[in-house]
Amino acid sequence: MQCWNCHTDFAPGTLLCPRCGKVQPPAVGATLFDAFGLAPRVDVDIPELEQAYRERSLQVHPDRYTTAQARERRFALEQSTLLNDAYRTLKDRAARAFYVLKLHGLDLSREDLGTQKDMPLDFLEEVMQLREALDGHREKGALEAALHMAGDVSVRRSTALAEAEAALRQLLAHPGQDAARTEASHALARVRYFTRFLEEVDAMEEEALEG
Amino acid sequence: MSGLLQIHDPLKPKGQVVGIDLGTTNSLVAAVVHGTPRCLPVDEAGSPLLPSVVHYAADGGVTVGARARALAAEFPTSTLASVKRFLGKGRADAETRKLGAYRFADGVGDVVRFEVAGGTPVTPIEVSAEILRTLKRRAEAFFSSKVEQAVITVPAYFDDAQRQATKDAGRLAGLEVLRLLNEPTAAALAYGLDKGSQGTFAVYDLGGGTFDVSILSLVDGVFQVKSTCGNSALGGDDFDRAIAEQVLAARGLQAPTPAQVTAILAAARAAKETLTTAETTTLRVDGHHMEISRAQLETWIAPWVEKTGPVCRRALKDAGLSAAQLDGVILVGGATRVPAVRRYVQQVFGRAPLGDIDPDQVVALGAAVQADLLTNAQRQDEVLLLDVIPLSLGLETMGGVVEKLIPRNTTIPAAAAQVFTTFQDGQTAIDIHVVQGERELVADCRSLARFRLSGLPSLAAGMTRVEVRFEVNADGLLSVSAREQATGAVQSISVKPTHGLTDEQVEQMLLDSIEHAEHDIHARMLVEQRVEAQRILADAAKQLRENGDLLDATQRRTLEEAMALVQRLAGEEDADALREAIAALDEMAKPFIELVMNRAMTAALAGHSVEQA
Known part of the structure; x- marks a missing residue:
């Protein structure tokens, strides 16, 4: 993926450009695991997830972008929304399992x-x-x-x-x-x-x- | 409510920002001054509490605050208190049937309207805007500069309609609402930053008309709401009503007049407050008196206090915590001063609650902190608030059943999408009904709005697929967008909020109030000039009577013509013309006045008083 601002490449799952720091939009087709930079998995360490959630929220929450330009605020909102959805799903054992199955083509929800x-x-x-x-x-x-x-x-x-x-x-x-x-x-x-x-x-x- | 998710212009911090607690009983405005949050004075005595009372006079004048409250006894139906209870509510809501003195009017749309003196009925949004306007002006007086942006707090348990109404009131008052902040979160912010500690807290917020419990954790600079639960129709006002009902029963008053109701409620409130520290008190009203003991009070209010118990338990359950796992319980709201409430909180949470920050001020202080955090670039890294939506958002589906799209206690911002399809051949529109609440049936939930998606392609039943996307922003407000999947076209949505005002209606009110405000300024200036005109005419007439001989016929006539002009214009509406005529008369009379002074001096020097002439 490439930064919309300085065109530096960065790995998927990165929230802010490693060079210019601008917030990036979620990748098209990003999964909830991508929101945490994780590969799909069954087991998740909850304290680690919570810490990652806090750190990532600090990076992309709309409150941090109140004076930024419209595009950045839009990206922050999208990232934040995805992050919240991901956190809610991945921290619950059952929800997580249903989601992994969904990634394999079966949506039981x-x-x-x-x-x-x-x-x-x-x-x-x-x-x-x-x-x-x-x-x-x-x-x-x-x-x-x-x-x-x-x-x-x-x-x-x-x-x-x-x-x-x-x-x-x-x-x-x-x-x-x-x-x-x-x-x-x-x-x-x-x-x-x-x-x-x-x-x-x-x-x-x-x-x-x-x- | 907007049809499409709107990304507004970037926030430009404009001058001083404030935090406002728009409370049921009292409202406050606070700001961070030299790094410390403080509540600003709102009256001459320097008090930070502005009673949330608005009085409408027959001549169209509006009074807000303690002065308005003093008029309640004499004008019970035109002096509105606790209007927050009615924000975002419909005409038929149970709130309008509780014991009270107000007269409700019917009108366009299902919105509460109060019939007051001075002509047009007013909505809770307009009444709240008057309170906000007063707070704005007081803050401007304090800082000697414009205040145009504010964080306004709302009960955490307010639904979308109630939040939107609050935002509309802010707009009407000329304030850009930076954020709608949940009251318990605001309180926690004030405490958390004050104590600088990490941990998990419960906030028990019992105000005049609303009750919220929130469980929050503060870890590594992130203040996260774990759960929030409440009752937006339960508060200290219910204690007052419980007492009042006992008084009415004791006196056998079955059909009290509005004036009697108002008087008894006021006496009930006073008794309740006295019994916080005294064991007994005498309730005096209308020449009758009644002895009340604290024990009696506690019996009467017990059912209301106990209603808060299940709410606390649900909040803990939703947070996945037990009371023992909390690091503290924070009390917020005037009603938490009642000893029975404090004891009950201690019982429910198994620990003594914290209350060292004034429970009346703590919410406004927290709002001021948030306002500063949002606009002060230097503070951006301090603390991040992650709040939740308090009630599930859902859609009506077949059979009047609710399908929940965004569950309660979901951290915001959040989004969810639902695909709709047609069930008749050739159907080109779909009706969508958005509701909020936890119950299974639509009829048991709060109706937020209805949408019609129209202009869909005319296809066989089930072929059209429209994705409706719901987004809840950081204010907890819902916006909706729709996309027809085949064409990818974004559809137009016409929105009718069920219990609120449309954007157009608010805009119109805003325009009306601006015109009204200009009219007010003009009206006041006219009155001032008329008073001035009478004064100058009286003076001039007196001088002509006593010293008119100093002028020749031409001078006298010129002066009299100038006076006649002022007299005529004083009876008309043009304040500017009147002011000019007064100035002209003043100028013209100067040589005459000089002659009069000279005569007086000459006479004084000669030992005679002018009066004797």
Whole structure:
């Protein structure tokens, strides 16, 4: 990539030109990993990510460009927006995993996907049973029972996430390995179902607290 | 709200910049003076607190502050206080039905309008602009120079409509709003820089009408808001109303007049404040009195105080922290002086709160610091504020369900995009409804605006794909752009804010107020000249009566004609012409006055008083 101001070349993922210091626009097609100058990966050191986030924010936040020309302010806004999106996604284990899968062509974050048809039947039955049990608890206002279920489901979610991560590591090491990709997508679909279940219990708890 | 993301002109620091706390009960203006933030005096007594009260008189005059508050008892419907509660709200909002003395008018658009003396009903934006204008003038008096730029604070939990209304009020007051800064963040900034420490803090901000809790961490020069939660309709005013309702019940007053309501609310507030330090107090109003103890007060306000608990817990949860992990709790807002509130905060967070910076001033001080940081090139490297959007932004989808696009507590600036498609053949327009809130159904969220994307190519259903991009800037304000994917053309959007004023309406108000201001200046000058005219005519008439014999017929007639001209012009509207006529009369009368003086001196020298002639 080349600086728009002094035409010096610089590596992708660089925020400010190494020579003249001017803020650069995000590269076309930049991924959220690019926002941190990282290669796509499953595991991220969170304290390191947070430090990088602070350092990069100090470089590109719009507040630092209040008196700069319009082009720079526009670039700062774009970089900052991308950085914030990247930080939010990469610091959360599940969001990160979904994103890595998305980079490999499967976007599971949309609700309306047909992945349902790929899910094993017994899993879907299990989810339906969980759902019915929860509805029952909700009707009776049995918060304790619901929280107990949530404890179980939480463990299952972590397990599913760990399985997805293992598959994704495989995929990153050997791109194009469809089996790994499919395994990751099934595991993450399970994660998504469990997450939604936990959100519903959460909502029940909040309603109970706020009375 | 703008249709396309606008990159404005670069910020040119113009002279002195200030920070403004536009509060529900009191407003303040502060600035960094010789490196230290300080609140500026807003009245003759040197107080930094300007009561957020605006009085409208029948002759169109406007009074702001303590003087306005003094008129509340006599003019309850034309003296507006706590108008912040109504910013960005619609005519049907629950706020308009709470106990109060105001009369609401209907009009174009779903905006709150107060019926006041002097003619046209006023919107909360205009009322707030009067307060801001007063603060601006006081700051200008302090610095003896123009003040045209300010950071204005808003409750963290204000939604887009409320923020936009605040910005509009600033504009109307002649201020360029450098940043809308969240109040808890402003307070943390004032404390954080003051203490120079790193750490994680909770800010518990209970003002007159709004409540916010924010969790922030300060690390390596970056002040990051982790979460923010609140209730933009909960505050000290509710304590006053709770007391007032007890008083009304005790006296069996079921349909109190506006004047009674205002009087009782004022007495309730005074009682609440007294009970901060006293154990009992007597509430006196309308000749009745009622003994109230602190214990009773605490019972009455308990439901309101306890409403803040779940909000604190949610903020901690969203931040992923427990109360024990905090390094401190900061109290902000006058209502945190109430002992019951302090005890409750201690209970919820498990530690004694910090309050060494005056809770009334801390927000304005923080705003002043931010204003300085944004414009002072030498301070740019000091501290960076990373704030968040407090409420999720979403779109209405099929069945009245909300699809969240930007979740709450997302660090700003932030963006999200959604692709829309048509569902009928030949459909050339798509309606989009933007809402803000956490609930599932559109009906339970706040409506921000509706857009119509029109001029789309006429294709089969589902073939047109329009990408709508939402961007939230550092002020927490939303702007929207749309791109039709096939042609790549950016579509035109006509925006109708649901509970606000369009840009055109604000522009018109601005023009009207400028004309009004000129009219005001002219009106005042005319009055001054008329007073001067009466004085000079009275003097001249007296001299003619007593010493008219000193003039010959021609001189007398010339003088009388000049007087007649002044008399005539005083009854007309042209202040300039009147002033000139007065000056001409003054000039013309000089030789006559000299003769009169000579006569007086001669008589004095001869031992006679002129009066005896």
